[in-house]
Every structure is written in C-alpha cells, then in structure tokens.
Amino acid sequence: MKRPGKKVATDRSFVVALSRGLDVLRAFRPNDGLLGNQEIAARTNLPKPTVSRLTYTLTKLGYLTPVPRFEKYQLAPSAMSLGYAALANLGVRHLSEPFREEVMRETGGAVAVGGRDRTSMIYFGQSRGMTLGVQLDVGSRIPIATTAMGRAYIWALPPDERAALLRELREHYGSRWPKMRDGMERAGETVAKLGFAISAGEWHDDIHAVGVALKLNDGTGPYAFNCGAPAFRFTEDRLRNDIGPRLVAMVRNIEAALGGAAPQSKKDNKKLKSGGKVARVVEGIR
Known part of the structure; x- marks a missing residue:
C-alpha cells in the first residue's frame, strides 16, 4: 500500500494521521480474519511503532477489536458499518x-x-x-x-x-x-x-x-x-x-x-x- 505522495504530504489541508488510520483499516481484506501489527505494518509500509499507536486508537474508537490471545486485531462492527452504509447508498x-x-x-x-x-x-x-x-x-x-x-x-x-x-x-x-x-x-x-x-x-x-x-x-x-x-x-x-x-x-x-x-x-x-x-x-x- 502506497504512502501519501509528496504533493499530498505538503498539502496543508491534508491530515496525514487520518490517512494513516484509514490505511490501517484498508489493510484488512476479505477472509483475512486477524492481523497483527507486524502484518499491518508490512501491508501499509508504515513503521511498526506508528501502527501500534494507530491500532490502539482505532480500538479505543471501536473500529478494531483486539484479540489478546493472538496479539492481533479484527475489524469491529463500527468499521464494517461504514462499508455497509456505502453499499446501501x-x-x-x-x-x-x-x-x-x-x-x-x-x-x-x-x-x-x-x-x-x-x-x-x-x-x-x-x-x-x-x-x-x-x-x-x-x-x-x-x-x-x-x-x-x-x-x-x-x-x-x-x-x-x-x-x-x-x-x-x-x-x-x-x-x-x-x-x-x-x-x-x-x-x-x-x-x-x-x-x-x-x-x-x-x-x-x-x-x-x-x-x-x-x-x-x-x-x-x-x-x-x-x-x-x-x-x-x-x-x-x-x-x-x-x-x-x-x-x-x-x-x-x-x-x-x-x-x-x-x-x-x-x-x-x-x-x-x-x-x-x-x-x-x-x-x-x-
């Protein structure tokens, strides 16, 4: 997954943190099930410490569900509802x-x-x-x-x-x-x-x-x-x-x-x- 290009990164109206958070959600694919921070980092080309902070934030917001036993995450209903809403429209x-x-x-x-x-x-x-x-x-x-x-x-x-x-x-x-x-x-x-x-x-x-x-x-x-x-x-x-x-x-x-x-x-x-x-x-x- 590509990171924002130079033009986007220098756009003062562009929120890089939001872009990265959405990239984390986009890392989950159909039939993936669970993903860990390392797998997400590999798919998004983001540093693992950044991914750790993003997955923590997305968990707090209800978009990811942690699975402590495996130290991984899955998409939560709040994240899936965005897709269902888009499909409905x-x-x-x-x-x-x-x-x-x-x-x-x-x-x-x-x-x-x-x-x-x-x-x-x-x-x-x-x-x-x-x-x-x-x-x-x-x-x-x-x-x-x-x-x-x-x-x-x-x-x-x-x-x-x-x-x-x-x-x-x-x-x-x-x-x-x-x-x-x-x-x-x-x-x-x-x-x-x-x-x-x-x-x-x-x-x-x-x-x-x-x-x-x-x-x-x-x-x-x-x-x-x-x-x-x-x-x-x-x-x-x-x-x-x-x-x-x-x-x-x-x-x-x-x-x-x-x-x-x-x-x-x-x-x-x-x-x-x-x-x-x-x-x-x-x-x-x-």
Missing part, C-alpha cells in the same frame, strides 16, 4: 442486480460491478451462481491494469484523470509497465471499436472476461461491469461475438434505467482508435 448495485442475474443465467459466467480503489477495482455487486473458477465476492479487489473491468474503467475516464491514473500505474508496476501498457493499448482499441474491453488470461491464465464501463450524469463513477468464466467456457471468439455484445447491451439498459449518459458516439470512439493516439494516451502523454 450505491443505487447502481441494487438496480443492476436483475440485469446481472439475467446475463449470468444466459451465459453461465459470473457478472460483477465494481469501482476504483487506488490501483485496484473493488467488487460491490456480484452474481456468480455456480460458475467454476470464479471465487470472487463483494469486497474482493482485482488489479486495474490486467483485468477487463479495470481496463474498461480506464478508458471511461476523462483524459486528465486517465493520464493521472496511468502515471500512477506506471510507477506502481515499474519494470512490468511495458507489458501492462501493451495490454491497455489493446483494450483501448477494443473499447473504441466494440464497446468493451477484453482480458484473456492476462490476469489469471485460466480466466477470460469482458468489461464494460457505466458512466452516469450525476458526478459519480464511472463504474465498470465484467462477465468472466474459465477459459474453456469463454473462448476469445465467444468473448468478442457473444459475451461482449451482451454485456454492452446490459450496461446500456442499466444506464437508461438510471437516467445515465448515452453510449459514446462514433465521433467519440474515433478519438481512441489506433494510429498512435491510444499508445500516446497509455504512456501518459497528453
């Missing part, structure tokens, strides 16, 4: 459920909706039935750079926000960036041409998926949906000719139901087509 999660369920039944794939969490996407709605090989649930995080959901999200951002995120990803991945960049270039071209992004074995070798962004007019989002399954079930040909178009139609229907933005026009799509533009954008050059 995400109208797109509830409204999209019947649409997700329908596509899940029709395709046999898992269908999810998520939003950005730094360099990851976090699931806040999931319809997966008995889909083999897909064990993600609400609260799960997946990388932005290599997944269909993440790539769809990237290409739905306004140009300045996309450039900032790409610079962050370039720093995050370091020597692995060229490979990530190539995948995002391909995704940009596919989004421009077909309306959806593809990840075929680029996150997990045996998982194939498509992703489509949801853009609203109320200032929230964008969000993104995906539909994935084991590679033997979702071949690349099926992704392009069946699953992708189905997911695009589903998201457009959800946008209409939410009163959201209309699909991109052909004029908008041309701006992302190959010929150097996508590659320059992925490099963070505007």
